[in-house]
Amino acid sequence: MKNLQALFLVLILFGCSKSPEFDLIILNGTIYDGTDNAPIQGDIGIIEDRIVEIGNLKSKKATATIDATGLAVSPGFIDMHTHLEPIMQLPQAESLVRQGVTFALGGPDGGGPWPFGAYLDSLATFPLGLNVGYLVGHNTIREEVMGMENRKPTEEELETMESMVEMAMKEGAFGISTGLKYLPGTFSEVAEVIALSKKAGEAGGIYTSHLREEGLGLLEAVSEAISISREANIPVILTHHKAIGVKMWGASQKTLAMVDSARGIGLDIRMDQYPYAASHTGLSVLIPSWALEGNQFKERTEDPELRKKIKEGIEFNILNDRGGSDLRRIQFSRVSWKKDLEGKTLHDWAIESGLEPTVSNGAELVIQAQLNGGTGTIYHAMDEQDVENIMKHPMTMIGSDGRLSQPGEGHPHPRAYGTFPRVLGLYSRDKGLFPLQTAIYKMTGLSAQSLGLKNRGILKPGNIADITIFNPETVIDQSTYIEPHQYPKGIEYVIVNGIPVVESAAMTGKTPGRIIRKTEN
Incomplete structure (x- = not known):
């Protein structure tokens, strides 16, 4: 009976020694805890979705390990x-x-x-x-x-x-x-x-x-x-x-x-x-807001007086706002109706269209682009x-x-x-x-x-x-x-x-x- 008890104890101890204590251990990392404090050297033990221990875990067992030697852990x-x-x-x-x-x-x-x-x-x-x-x-x-x-x-x-x-x-x-x-x-x-x-x-x-x-x-x-x-x-x-x-x-x-x-x-x-x-937004940011109200932009551009005012507003924004006073600073990112413009600038489009790359011509092209459905645009301004x-x-x-x-x-x-x-x-x-x-x-x-956000953004147990x-x-x-x-x-x-x-x-x-x-x- 004693021999059976001893064997049972050995089996329990052997089994415990083999079972992992963590699901994942990150070893040997330079740990930045997210508080603006100086980093520390150490290891991080994880069970399921939680950090459970930070310290020296090199003797611990885990289902998986990551060797973070020379790496920042944040x-x-x-x-x-x-x-x-x-x-x-x-x-x-x-x-x-x-x-x-x-x-x-x-x-x-x-x-x-x-x-x-x-x-x-x-x-x-x-x-x-x-x-x-x-x-x-x-x-x-x-x-x-x-x-x-x-x-x-x-x-x-x-x-x-x-x-x-x-x-x-x-x-x-x-x-x-x-x-x-x-x-x-x-x-x-x-x-x-x-x-x-x-x-x-x-x-x-x-x-x-x-x-x-x-x-x-x-x-x-x-x-x-x-x-x-x-x-x-x-x-x-x-x-x-x-x-x-x-x-x-x-x-x-x-x-x-x-x-x-x-x-x-x-x-x-x-x-x-x-x-x-550089920023990124729609080309419509160059157009006065009143011109876009009620989704009536097309109708307003068909009125000569309103179109003139719209164009003046676009020219002002090219010179003073996101346009950065240079058509080269306006770069197209998404153009569903003319894919070959993607990556090019308003300056490029003017040249391609046989136009002098002036602010006035740029404003006309902005109107044309908006009528075609607009563009995603990068502004280097x-x-x-x-x-x-x-x-x-x-x-x-x-x-x-x-x-x-x-x-x-x-x-x-x-x-x-x-x-x-x-x-x-x-x-x-x-x-x-x-x-x-x-x-x-x-x-x-x-x-x-x-x-x-609770329990996120900082590396600490729990x-x-x-x-x-x-x-x-x-x-x-x-x-x-x-x-x-x-x-x-x-x-x-x-x-x-x-x-x-x-x-x-x-x-x-x-x-x-x-x-x-x-x-x-």
Whole structure:
């Protein structure tokens, strides 16, 4: 009997010694925890979707291990401003995941999905490669209730819009986004925006704003956003913050001072930014808003007097705003009706059309393009010094403003493939704009705090295992304005909810991503 008991004990001990203590161990990494603290050397043990231990785990057993010798181990990157519209066609989100992004915030610029909860429920059935959350869009709601009309809402319409914001917040929205440069948001007065933002703020949400102007009216637009924060009692993020147009170069010094002043009196004003000196939006941004009201652009261009005014407005914007005063600064990214224009500039199109590349002829081509259905357009109209000034600010986070992309489709802005590696490689390592731990903080811990994301954005026991592992010596973006469809270098592993979706810089095909709702995270 004693011999049997001894044998049983030996079998138990032998069995225990063989069973893994972790599902995954990351060994020998330089760990940046996402708090802006200096890194430590160590190992990370993961069970299911959680970090359970950080320390010396070399004697521990695991089902799988990653040797991170010479690599930086950080929280997965959080994209504060993402155009996720194609996600049902591209659910693995490779263009984001291969940058190290593990959570992306969709619904920016006033364009969140509707009906909100139904959309999230539907998206949850797709095999996602990363975690996603959404903002409810002011433009979307206004168009649902008021169409494209340029007027104040009635009391009943405003109440309807308020109830829609309340509903979306209950269904998991992280806050409200506005696109006050775009239709129909540009038709709204600040009182309307404040009323809707109050509802988001009462539910613990944030307000992100594509400002009413980012060119000549930039300072007034920042002031408006600050007033919305004050009156609606809501944290405000100046999204993809920039100073656009030659006449506004250098204005970041003033806008950052305004942010600091507002924060000094207790308002929660922050920013996100993409690390490029060119923006991307529709060609219609060059057209006066009144000309687009009610989808009557074609009819207005057929009236000689109105067409003349439209053209004058376009010429003004080419000279003073996104046009950067040079047709070469206006580059086409998506042109469904003339694919051979993709990657070329308005200057190129003028020459190809047998026209002198003047501002006047450029304006005529803009009208023609809009009548054909518009274009996606890259505007090379920002100053690099402003980009760096904004990036260095302690309240600036990183957001790609990129649209989910895949090789062969269109000619996207390079931010769709390169945003986060570019901050790490070009701005932190090569330019020395800030230490690596600060770069990581701007895309992890600070972002998670701003969104109220619980258990993400910081590497510590108990938190979700969203982790990016990269080579700090080689990480860099490769996407360019000429050849945008290029994945970055140096992102070696990306782990989403404890599951590697990138291993040795290659996609694994696994899809552990989730819909993250503000109400449930």
